[in-house]
Amino acid sequence: MSTPLMEVRGLSKVYRRGGLWSRTQVNAVRDLSMTIDAGQIVALVGESGSGKTTAGRILARLVRPTAGTVEFEGRPAGHQPEPTVQMIFQDVFGSLNPAHSVGHHLRRAIVRSAHEDDVDKTVAELLGSVGLRPAERFAKRYSHELSGGQRQRVGIARALAPAPRLVIADEPVSMLDMSVRVDILNLLAGLREKRGVALLYITHDLVSARYLADRITVMFSGYGVESAPATALLDEPQHPYTRLLLASVPGSTTTPTKPTVTKPTVAKPATTADGCPFVARCPLATEQCATVMPPVTTLPGDRWVRCHAVQS
Ligand SMILES: Nc1ncnc2c1ncn2[C@@H]1O[C@H](COP(=O)(O)OP(=O)(O)OP(=O)(O)O)[C@@H](O)[C@H]1O
Ligand SMILES: [Mg+2]
Known part of the structure; x- marks a missing residue:
């Protein structure tokens, strides 16, 4: 069997809240284990507060787990976010800085291994690959000049800029109009075909999970309660x-x-x-x-x- 792209074992995250006199703790994620193979689309499904975002943020190294291990291609993942794992957020309005152009956001996200001259070309390619054409015109726009769907496309382009192996998309369409949701889901599905990127798709919605995912893991109250190939999970x-x-x-x-x-x-x-x-x-x-x-x-x-x- 080949090594999974990402493997997490026994993940837990406890948040502690409150001051000196009243302290409560929230077990946001409890003993969660899962694997994501290269190019695989895995959906993480569950109701509000079940720990999906926390799990996604741990995988993206944005949150440190209280317990458990995270391995990337068989090696323990570091404590810092890495270009190989990128996250797309639900809040398409808040995730772009209104003071900066689309081009600025993308230029900052590109890992600068190439010559500086190539950066604008890469920005244009990224915008084209998420359907924002003509790229030169979109690169000059600011977030208030974009629709919700276009903003999320910029969010996806930004996530792709460092050439990741895994994209974690946290409710990427739940704030968008129904009419554009399917286009964005198709764009995410196409990342695997075009770039071989694996996707962790976080959602409340089993219907879109079925549409997109090879495998579905269901969370409840911080625990993974069931995981199966998508068709098997939905059929039985x-x-x-x-x-x-x-x-x-x-x-x-x-x-x-x-x-x-x-x-x-x-x-x-x-x-x-x-x-x-x-x-x-x-x-x-x-x-x-x-x-x-x-x-x-x-x-x-x-x-x-x-x-x-x-x-x-
Ligand atoms: N930074 C934080 N500090 C304290 N508690 C937190 C923090 N982030 C999340 N929690 C709590 O952890 C639990 C899981 O939250 P999380 O956001 O991971 O759930 P979720 O499944 O993504 O929910 P939703 O579907 O509403 O986005 C909730 O009880 C939440 O209030
Ligand atoms: Mg969430």
Whole structure:
């Protein structure tokens, strides 16, 4: 088996909040393991607050994990952001400095190995590759002169400037009009074909994850709860939370309570800190679920799930 492009093991991130007298801690990511192969598109899906952005930022080396390891091509990743991993953000309005032109943003992002003369040519190529033509005209524009979709295209061009191997796109279309979302998703999908770039696509939305991704990992309350090739996950979701997510997609025929292997349910147990975080909403919850966090179970077909009700 070839070495994955990126491999993370047992990632956790604890944020501590508050002052001297009242301190709380948030377990934003808990024991998350995943791999991304070269040129692969992996979607990280989950509801608000499930830890997707934190996980993405750890992979991009923008946030230090509290525990766990991150390896890039088999080598431990450093503590600093590296050009090989770039991030695209949700906030297309805030991610560009209004005082600088598009060309300025891109010139700053290009890793200067080439001659200085080549930089403008590279800027033009980057703008052309994200569909902003004529490139010379777009290079002179400022962010207020661009539509939301055009701003996100500039964000993508900027992420591509250092020739990354992995792009992490955090909800890249959720702030855009419906009409331009599909164009941006197609542009992201094309990066793999044209540049061999791998993509971690972070989203709330299973429909776009299905459209784009080879593999989907579902997060809930900081944990990875299920991961599988995209088609298998959508055709035969195993975790009750994945089933719930799928059942909420318009037109879905999934029923929320039917994994292929189940245990009988008992009266709804109370949640404890040690148990499965999904217990209060889970139709299959048992006493064990309330007290013992389910381990990761590997299933046939290159998939895993974290649920007491599903056995290998
Ligand atoms: N810098 C921070 N300081 C303190 N808590 C944080 C910080 N960033 C995130 N959190 C908390 O960590 C948890 C996970 O947040 P995160 O932004 O990773 O979730 P998310 O899945 O990306 O959510 P959303 O879909 O709303 O973007 C949340 O409870 C959030 O409030
Ligand atoms: Mg987020």
